[in-house]
Amino acid sequence: TAARAEAHGGFAFDAIDISTDHQIHLPDGYQHKVLVRWGDALWSEADDAYQDGLVSVDMSDKVFGENTDGMELFDVDGKEVIAVNSEYVNPKINLPEASEGVPQTADEVQILKNFQGVTVMEITKGDNGYEVVKDSPYNRRITHETEMTLAGPLAGHDLVKTNADPEGMTVKGTMNNCGSGKTLWGTYLTCEENFNGYFGATGDMPEGEGYSRYGIGGEGRYAYEKFDDRYDLSKEPNEPHRHGFVTEINPADASSTPIKRTALGRFKHENAEMVQASDGRIVVYLGDDERGEYLYRYVSNGTWEEGQDGGELLNDGTLYVAKFHDDQTGEWLALTPETTGMNAAEILAFTRMAASAAGGTTMDRPEWVAANPTKPEAYVALTNNKNRGVKPNAGGDDTSVNAVNPRETNNFGQIARWTPADGNHAADDFTWDLYVMAGNPTVYDNVYAGSDNVTKGNMFNSPDGMAFSSDGMLWIQTDGDDSNEGEFEGQGNNQMLVGNPETGEIARFMTVPNGAEVTGLCWSLDGKTAFVGVQHPGGAWPDGDGKPRSSVVAVWREDGSVIG
Ligand code: FEO
Ligand code: CA
Numbered sequence: 332t333a334a335r336a337e338a339h340g341g342f343a344f345d346a347i348d349i350s351t352d353h354q355i356h357l358p359d360g361y362q363h364k365v366l367v368r369w370g371d372a373l374w375s376e377a378d379d380a381y382q383d384g385l386v387s388v389d390m391s392d393k394v395f396g397e398n399t400d401g402m403e404l405f406d407v408d409g410k411e412v413i414a415v416n417s418e419y420v421n422p423k424i425n426l427p428e429a430s431e432g433v434p435q436t437a438d439e440v441q442i443l444k445n446f447q448g449v450t451v452m453e454i455t456k457g458d459n460g461y462e463v464v465k466d467s468p469y470n471r472r473i474t475h476e477t478e479m480t481l482a483g484p485l486a487g488h489d490l491v492k493t494n495a496d497p498e499g500m501t502v503k504g505t506m507n508n509c510g511s512g513k514t515l516w517g518t519y520l521t522c523e524e525n526f527n528g529y530f531g532a533t534g535d536m537p538e539g540e541g542y543s544r545y546g547i548g549g550e551g552r553y554a555y556e557k558f559d560d561r562y563d564l565s566k567e568p569n570e571p572h573r574h575g576f577v578t579e580i581n582p583a584d585a586s587s588t589p590i591k592r593t594a595l596g597r598f599k600h601e602n603a604e605m606v607q608a609s610d611g612r613i614v615v616y617l618g619d620d621e622r623g624e625y626l627y628r629y630v631s632n633g634t635w636e637e638g639q640d641g642g643e644l645l646n647d648g649t650l651y652v653a654k655f656h657d658d659q660t661g662e663w664l665a666l667t668p669e670t671t672g673m674n675a676a677e678i679l680a681f682t683r684m685a686a687s688a689a690g691g692t693t694m695d696r697p698e699w700v701a702a703n704p705t706k707p708e709a710y711v712a713l714t715n716n717k718n719r720g721v722k723p724n725a726g727g728d729d730t731s732v733n734a735v736n737p738r739e740t741n742n743f744g745q746i747a748r749w750t751p752a753d754g755n756h757a758a759d760d761f762t763w764d765l766y767v768m769a770g771n772p773t774v775y776d777n778v779y780a781g782s783d784n785v786t787k788g789n790m791f792n793s794p795d796g797m798a799f800s801s802d803g804m805l806w807i808q809t810d811g812d813d814s815n816e817g818e819f820e821g822q823g824n825n826q827m828l829v830g831n832p833e834t835g836e837i838a839r840f841m842t843v844p845n846g847a848e849v850t851g852l853c854w855s856l857d858g859k860t861a862f863v864g865v866q867h868p869g870g871a872w873p874d875g876d877g878k879p880r881s882s883v884v885a886v887w888r889e890d891g892s893v894i895g
């Protein structure tokens with residue numbers, strides 16, 4: 332009722348306290364259940380795949396992947412289909428103890444490759460709430476081995492040619508799939524983030540800023556290069572140039588070929604927030620999650636009309652880097668040969684260097700961007716940056732404090748928002764403010780206490796995932812320090828909060844098991860169930876014994892009304 336809403340700052344729930352245990356907590360009147368865990372079968376042949384905490388190599392691409400991240404729900408002919416990322420693996424958990432966290436055989440590498448990528452799965456609501464529809468024709472695993480197409484201006488360029496693909500058109504795998512996006516035409520966007528970590532060199536390492544700026548080199552995180560030449564930089568120096576993109580997947584066709592959209596640039600992509608500008612063009616907001624890297628915007632050349640497959644609009648457009656002026660105005664700087672001194676292909680392959688040349692604003696790790704569906708404004712989570720004011724980024728760019736990244740050694744993070752000129756997301760100018768500066772008002776009485784809308788009762792650190800519900804409320808997920816000690820005392824486990832964009836008020840809605848971050852959020856078609864990702868939990872959640880298992884949970888209101 333209106334009275335209830337007024338009493339709760341516009342929130343339809345009573346905010347909860349912090350937690351420090353290995354459980355999920357929600358406000359009174361809300362329930363949850365685990366929808367799917369790492370290792371759960373997508374097809375009945377894999378019903379018994381998860382045994383004693385392990386999955387065999389044969390079954391490893393027939394189960395739900397590890398470390399769930401960004402996800403989106405689609406209406407496919409009335410069926411509910413979720414596409415969800417599996418960002419990375421925990422070899423100490425995923426492989427036999429004897430391997431000691433490093434793959435010892437090609438089969439163990441294969442298991443890790445198969446636990447990552449994307450899961451597409453149909454879900455349905457039965458007597459026990461939502462469940463995965465096993466054997467659905469929509470179910471699909473996309474892994475580090477799945478064939479995909481390179482599209483856009485970088486496709487076919489010398490920079491992306493390899494021994495296995497001399498044409499530079501066909502790539503295997505999408506890697507380190509972090510945040511997500513949904514196109515206006517109903518396809519899924521999966522965002523390749525820390526792809527650099529999969530490559531290593533068994534011989535001489537190729538050199539140059541194109542590698543160092545992206546942190547490519549040294550030993551691969553999972554020893555892939557010892558068992559698969561594709562990941563060996565001394566043999567395939569161009570393979571890393573084929574990763575770090577936004578990849579489009581059609582969730583309605585399990586036989587479709589995913590498409591890497593090179594026009595959206597190559598960096599450590601967090602998510603891809605698509606909106607239609609008031610002039611009809613497609614705009615995609617893109618964060619590059621690394622200390623002192625940049626916030627981007629892609630604008631298509633063509634316009635989109637309802638009912639159109641807009642895939643080609645993602646091949647033909649302009650990439651921009653954000654510049655935030657200290658007077659709370661800002662502008663999008665086009666990345667062109669004139670502004671960067673690089674050719675069109677180089678701008679897309681080495682976008683970070685292009686952004687440096689154009690003079691964007693170095694940011695405190697841009698994670699998710701969320702656009703308000705009720706008005707023309709967008710928000711970016713700047714998760715934290717211990718190097719702010721301390722040292723430059725990998726390209727040597729200045730990272731002194733500025734108005735939008737105002738705190739040296741920023742361990743708490745902030746959320747910035749901008750309003751495009753004339754309400755047009757394709758306009759080159761905007762005004763901005765900070766929606767919230769996270770902080771700890773019990774430990775500090777200076778800028779590290781946070782902004783006025785941060786209190787003892789709602790404090791948090793490291794905002795990361797963000798999404799708007801259709802009612803225009805901003806849901807904020809954290810991936811921060813959950814030690815509950817020192818400057819994080821009183822903040823507890825990672826959490827999901829709801830922010831009111833109009834009043835600035837923020838209320839804690841959910842806390843997750845210690846060790847976990849909250850990542851990924853989407854809603855059922857009727858809006859009555861929210862699906863929330865729990866990544867890298869600790870303890871033995873959710874089974875109560877055995878290994879922790881990253882999971883997607885369904886959350887709903889006991890009274891059956893729309894959530895939020
Ligand atoms: Fe995968 Fe930046 O989070
Ligand atoms: Ca993230």
Ligand code: CA
Pocket residue numbers: 698714795810
């Ligand atoms: Ca994060």
Ligand code: CA
Pocket residue numbers: 418810848850866
């Ligand atoms: Ca993560």
